[in-house]
């Protein structure tokens with residue numbers, strides 16, 4: 714991969730990371746405001762529900778944040794953009810659409826097919 718392509722993807726990852734961190738904070742403060750406003754109205758059950766909802770959002774966000782951090786680390790150590798299964802370069806177009814991708818389209822498609830078969834036999 715060219716250096717300017719790599720810089721391009723690095724900037725993309727950093728801005729995604731910033732967006733996630735920012736929206737995560739908004740989610741938390743938004744829910745807290747709501748909780749304060751309706752504190753007298755909501756019973757314990759719905760409080761638990763909103764806690765769980767918040768937790769699920771945070772969980773999904775933190776997993777994506779970790780993926781982005783991993784990708785940034787791989788850029789630093791030079792292993793970024795290589796498929797974890799076959800070691801081939803992942804195409805720039807694919808990385809541009811999904812900069813946290815760790816597998817080339819061939820391996821990804823094969824893995825998805827496999828997953829479908831496994832799910833069918835469950």
Ligand SMILES: [Zn+2]
Nearest residue numbers: 796799817820
């Ligand atoms: Zn591959």
